[in-house]
Structure formats: C-alpha cells, structure tokens
Amino acid sequence: MNAKAIDQETLLQNERDPLTHTPVHLLSLEGVGKHYGNIIALSDVTMAVDNGRVTCVLGDNGAGKSTLIKIIAGLHQHDDGVLNIMGEERKFGSPRDALDAGIATVYQDLAVVPLMPIWRNFFLGSELTKGFGPFKYMDVEQMKAITLKELAEMGIDLRDVEQPIGQLSGGERQCVAIARAVYFGAKVLILDEPTAALGVKQSGVVLRYILQARDRGLGVIFITHNPHHAFPVGDRFLLLKRGKSIGYYDKKDITLDELTAQMAGGAELAELAHELEQLGGHGDVVKEVKAEVADVDSVNAGGPKHA
Numbered sequence: 001m002n003a004k005a006i007d008q009e010t011l012l013q014n015e016r017d018p019l020t021h022t023p024v025h026l027l028s029l030e031g032v033g034k035h036y037g038n039i040i041a042l043s044d045v046t047m048a049v050d051n052g053r054v055t056c057v058l059g060d061n062g063a064g065k066s067t068l069i070k071i072i073a074g075l076h077q078h079d080d081g082v083l084n085i086m087g088e089e090r091k092f093g094s095p096r097d098a099l100d101a102g103i104a105t106v107y108q109d110l111a112v113v114p115l116m117p118i119w120r121n122f123f124l125g126s127e128l129t130k131g132f133g134p135f136k137y138m139d140v141e142q143m144k145a146i147t148l149k150e151l152a153e154m155g156i157d158l159r160d161v162e163q164p165i166g167q168l169s170g171g172e173r174q175c176v177a178i179a180r181a182v183y184f185g186a187k188v189l190i191l192d193e194p195t196a197a198l199g200v201k202q203s204g205v206v207l208r209y210i211l212q213a214r215d216r217g218l219g220v221i222f223i224t225h226n227p228h229h230a231f232p233v234g235d236r237f238l239l240l241k242r243g244k245s246i247g248y249y250d251k252k253d254i255t256l257d258e259l260t261a262q263m264a265g266g267a268e269l270a271e272l273a274h275e276l277e278q279l280g281g282h283g284d285v286v287k288e289v290k291a292e293v294a295d296v297d298s299v300n301a302g303g304p305k306h307a
C-alpha cells in the first residue's frame with residue numbers, strides 16, 4: 001500500500017466549508033514556525049484537529065513536539081504562520097487564554113500533589129464551595145461524588161477517591177487527568193507523551209482512555225515517539241524531524257509498517273551500524289542494527305520513498 005501524504009491544498013480546502021466558507025476545523029496550524037534565538041525549533045508545520053478525531057504528532061528527541069504543543073497550549077507564541085481555533089486566528093498570551101478557549105494539556109510530569117486524595121487533585125484549582133462570604137467552605141461530598149462518577153463514566157474503576165493520588169500507577173494518574181479535562185469541558189485535549197514512561201499493559205489502558213475522550217467528541221492531540229501506540233488510536237499522523245514536517249498522513253493512506261519505517265529512518269540506522277563497526281567491538285549490536293536496517297529497507301521497498 002502506498003502512503004499518500006495529505007497535501008496542503010486539500011487540507012486548506014477542507015478547512016473551508018464549500019457552501020458557507022466557514023472554517024470547520026476545531027483547531028488548525030498553517031505553516032507555523034518558531035525559533036529560539038538562532039535555533040529554529042519549528043518550521044512550516046501544518047496540521048488539523050477535529051471533533052472526535054485523534055491527531056498524532058510523532059518525532060524523535062528534539063523534533064519539535066514540545067515546542068508545537070507549547071504554542072497550542074499558550075506557553076510560547078509562534079513567529080510564523082497561523083494558529084486557528086474554530087476558524088478564528090489566535091495567538092495565546094498565556095496558558096489561561098488557551099484553557100479559556102477549551103484547550104487542556106496533560107503533561108507527562110503531571111502537576112499532581114501526590115499526598116492529596118484523588119478527588120482533591122481532580123478539583124485542584126476549581127474547588128466546589130458551599131455557602132457565602134465567611135461561611136464559604138468546600139463541598140467535599142459533592143466533589144467526591146462527582147470524581148467517582150466521572151471516573152466511572154470513563155470506565156476507570158477506583159475503589160476509593162480518598163486514596164492519595166501518589167498511590168496510583170502512572171497510567172491511572174494519566175487517566176484521572178484525562179477524565180478531569182473531559183469533565184471541565186475541554187474541546188481539545190493535548191497529551192504529551194502519556195505512554196512514554198509506561199509498560200505495555202499500562203500503555204494499553206491509557207490508549208483506551210484516549211479513545212474514550214475521542215468518543216466523547218474531543219479533538220485529541222497525542223504526542224508520542226512510538227508508532228505502535230500512535231497507529232491503533234490515531235486518525236491522522238504528523239511526523240516531525242528537526243522541527244520540520246516530514247509527512248502528514250490520513251490513517252487510510254498509511255500502514256503501521258510504513259509509519260514505523262518513516263520514524264526509524266533507514267539511512268540513519270545504516271549510518272549508525274557503520275559507525276559502530278568502525279569503533280570495533282560491538283559485534284552483536286552491529287548485527288542487530290543491520291537486521292533493523294534490512295527490515296526498514298524491505299518495508300520501504302514496498303512503497304515509495306518519502307521525505
């Protein structure tokens with residue numbers, strides 16, 4: 001099967017409803033770029049996020065993934081291109097601006113207070129209160145009930161929301177954060193490498209909640225360097241390398257093997273094998289890398305070369 005990149009023309013046409021000419025994407029980037037001093041962290045990146053769709057952003061270390069989400073989450077501003085939120089051009093001044101626009105971000109190092117109960121973390125910064133003025137106090141029972149209900153609705157079965165969140169596994173904590181974003185009305189949910197530190201089983205659990213959020217109608221941006229995590233849940237895939245897009249695909253136009261091959265970068269692996277050989281000694285490793293190169297080559301031989 002041939003991987004066919006989504007060309008910019010089609011993307012931008014899709015963005016305009018042919019009859020009303022109103023933009024229909026929940027969020028889109030057109031030719032967005034960002035530099036830090038002399039370092040070009042991101043250049044000419046185009047992608048779209050829609051309701052009930054998962055857009056995956058893939059790339060190795062330093063590819064620009066975090067820079068991209070920081071622009072969308074309001075931590076940094078882009079220097080070039082356009083960021084559209086529901087058709088309106090925006091440049092966020094602060095994370096609060098992005099939140100107000102319905103964009104919730106779950107960072108890898110979740111901002112949780114480990115010793116506080118799950119329900120406290122769920123409502124952190126948005127506590128429910130009862131009463132007025134000096135008689136105002138936290139509505140603990142209500143918050144506990146909502147936390148339990150919201151988690152159950154996402155299929156997260158926690159016996160006790162009184163438990164300190166620090167006792168949950170990394171995967172469960174990610175799930176609580178996703179349920180929280182859904183409850184507080186996020187339209188766009190950004191997940192920065194939610195599966196990076198997790199084992200196979202826990203990753204599976206988080207991937208399931210990504211689909212839950214999608215089915216609730218959110219537009220999800222899923223950042224990962226693992227094509228095996230991205231492919232089963234993604235609708236679109238943006239591949240970044242050194243700040244540039246090296247491909248933007250619709251699910252129907254690419255296979256897992258092709259995605260993996262693009263990520264692995266056959267030429268780089270070959271170079272690594274050569275370098276290791278020159279260094280001498282690491283016979284086993286060289287063999288392994290060479291096998292990997294052969295794998296990537298055979299996949300690439302089945303389809304056209306990209307990038």
Ligand SMILES: Nc1ncnc2c1ncn2[C@@H]1O[C@H](COP(=O)(O)OP(=O)(O)OP(=O)(O)O)[C@@H](O)[C@H]1O
Nearest residue numbers: 036039040041059060061062063064065066067068
């Ligand atoms: N605040 C900054 N000041 C200067 N350079 C930066 C800054 N933030 C990122 N960069 C540079 O921009 C490039 C892209 O970085 P970014 O953090 O977006 O990559 P990434 O894809 O998130 O990588 P990782 O997988 O390691 O998290 C890198 O070369 C990085 O060194």
Ligand SMILES: [Mg+2]
Nearest residue numbers: 062065066067
């Ligand atoms: Mg990063």
